[in-house]
Amino acid sequence: MRIDILSLFPEMFKGPLTESILGKATEKGLLDVHVTDFREYTTDKQRHVDDAPYGGGAGMLLQAQPIFDAYDAIQKEVGPDTSKGRVILLDPAGQKFDQHLANELAHEDHLTFICGHYEGYDERIRQIVTDEVSLGDFVLTGGELASMVMIDATVRFIPGVLGNHDSATGDSFEDGLLEYPQYTRPADFRGMKVPEVLLSGNHQLIAQWRQKESLRRTLHRRPDLLESAHLTGQQRHLLSDIKIEEDESEPE
Structure with a gap:
C-alpha cells in the first residue's frame, strides 16, 4: 500500500510511522509512506496557506490552491498505473472512524490523508475528497495525530504486516464485541x-x-x-x- 499525507508538519510523522509494526511493514515492502508539506506548493510570497473567510468570522481557513497543487503533484508522481484510491479529509464533522472502516481501507492500494489546521478548509477542497473521517466528537489542533491513529489501525489488516493474521481478526471490535480476557505464564x-x-x-x-x-x-x-x-x-x-x-x- 502507498500512503500519502498532506501536512504542514511533516516532522511529526517520523517516529510513529518508522517504528514498531509500521516500521517493519515498510522494511518488508508492504507499506510505502510519503509525507508532503503542502506549504511548499503555495504561490504566496509570504508562504501563507491560510486566509480569512469570505463573509467574515473567527479564525482562518486553509486555502484550496496549495492543497490542490500538492495533490496534483502526487497524482503525477504515482502515474496512471496507480489508483487514485481513497482521499481522506480529517474533519471533526466526518464519519466516525472504527475497526470496520480500518479493514475496508486496508483493501486499497493507495490512500491519501489531508491534515487540516486552523478553523477549517476552503469548501472547494472537498472536491478531491472521497471520505471525510473523524476520530470522535472532540477537536484536535490538527489532523496529524488523527491520521497516524487511522494509518496504524488500517495497516494492521494488510496481509503480512502482523506475524499472525489472527492477531488482527481477533482484535476488539472486529466482530462488534470487546476482546475476551487473556493470560500468560505463570498460571x-x-x-x-x-x-x-x-x-x-x-x-x-x-x-x-x-x-x-x-x-x-x-x-x-x-x-x-x-x-x-x-x-x-x-x-x-x-x-x-x-x-x-x-x-x-x-x-x-
Whole structure:
C-alpha cells in the first residue's frame, strides 16, 4: 500500500510511522509512506496557506490552491498505473472512524490523508475528497495525530504486516464485541489463577469460554455495542446465561 499525507508538519510523522509494526511493514515492502508539506506548493510570497473567510468570522481557513497543487503533484508522481484510491479529509464533522472502516481501507492500494489546521478548509477542497473521517466528537489542533491513529489501525489488516493474521481478526471490535480476557505464564501469580478451562487443552471449551467472556466484557463495559452487534443464536444463548448467572449472584 502507498500512503500519502498532506501536512504542514511533516516532522511529526517520523517516529510513529518508522517504528514498531509500521516500521517493519515498510522494511518488508508492504507499506510505502510519503509525507508532503503542502506549504511548499503555495504561490504566496509570504508562504501563507491560510486566509480569512469570505463573509467574515473567527479564525482562518486553509486555502484550496496549495492543497490542490500538492495533490496534483502526487497524482503525477504515482502515474496512471496507480489508483487514485481513497482521499481522506480529517474533519471533526466526518464519519466516525472504527475497526470496520480500518479493514475496508486496508483493501486499497493507495490512500491519501489531508491534515487540516486552523478553523477549517476552503469548501472547494472537498472536491478531491472521497471520505471525510473523524476520530470522535472532540477537536484536535490538527489532523496529524488523527491520521497516524487511522494509518496504524488500517495497516494492521494488510496481509503480512502482523506475524499472525489472527492477531488482527481477533482484535476488539472486529466482530462488534470487546476482546475476551487473556493470560500468560505463570498460571498462578500472587494467588491470582488462570481459569482452569484455559489449561484444559480442550479447544472447543476454550473457544466457548472466550466467546462467553467476550460477551460478558462487552455487556459490562460497552453495552451500546450489543445493540448493533449481529449476534448468532449461540451468542444470544450465552448472553442470556450470563445475565441469569449475574442475577443469581446478586445479594438479595
